[in-house]
Amino acid sequence: MSGFARHASALEALKTRGRLRVLSGRGGYDFASNDYLGLADSDLLRNAAMAAIQRGVPVGSGGSRLLRGNAEEHELLEAEAAAFFSSEAALFMGGGFVANTAIFSTLPMQGDLVLFDEWVHASAHEGMKLGRADTQAFAHNDVSDAAAKLEAWQGGRVWIAVESVYSMDGDIAPLKALAELAVKHDAVLVVDEAHATGAFGAGLAHGLPGDIVGLHTCGKGLGVHGALITADRVLIDTLIAKARSFIYATAPSPLNAALVRAALAELSQSDTLPKAHQALVAHAHAEAERCLGLTGFDSQIMPVIVGEDRPALDLAARMQAHGYDIRAIRPPTVPKGTSRLRIPITLNTPAEVITEMFETLAKEMAK
């Protein structure tokens, strides 16, 4: 390993600054996953997997969708997803990261503008870097800033990029106003619903007017893995024909597609899970206020801002020692000085445990 001394010293430098990312095991109550509806380890999906295996769904796809990798399960899933999300067409990809890369590197054309909320996910940035359109940020959730930038733009089509529920703050984008703005300027609204899909049924942009491209990741609220892009047929066909991360990649496992179909089927038949989740989230918001005096949460993602990196890491470690799997999030994932505990509420953790967790957190934060 002596040949990699520069890598080793770069890691050492990150460690000294409290910024080193390392893997750690799961343990304790789930206050860390994005498995919002508790589907990932559910009988519902386990039984769906067994049924799929029994009806002969292949485990591996064997190649790119454009070659022999295109399986019936992929196409059935896409048809069902288009119906569930009320879009003209859908495309299944290996994950949200590659899907965002595909969207932003392929759909906005040379001469177009991607106008993105300054907080959009790293994967949208990767896509923009690979794409040919111009890019400009607008201030987080600030519709008038977006409007001013749209009005000043003189080039081609504008693609407004936002998340519906922001992954680190859990706040919700003003989607209705953004959709109206997009309609007014003949712009496309690209909504990353990673943290809304499932938790909020078909997502928060569902039913909004205008040209909307949706990104529905399948590894969070849907409990599986992969991502569905929803859009007009011509945009989906463009992705199939041109998106490098779609073309030059082995198709996701057909079994994976079968499981996503089962998750969507459950959500289209009943809103029991999203409703139970919303009730639990309301309980968590109330307990955060009672125990910590914290208010203003919009969703199941509850950030508790600590400030500097080390105190955030220490607090997370102390909570883990009490049996609560809570993780600290540090820059560059979040802005400097806002290191935090990111506490997602999932159906994996009962209400009484949420209460005990906030009571323990209040005691630890008072130390």
Ligand SMILES: Cc1ncc(COP(=O)(O)O)c(C=O)c1O
């Ligand atoms: C907002 C957002 N978009 C995209 C992704 C990437 O999705 P996936 O985990 O399916 O690759 C994530 C996941 O971290 C996310 O939070």
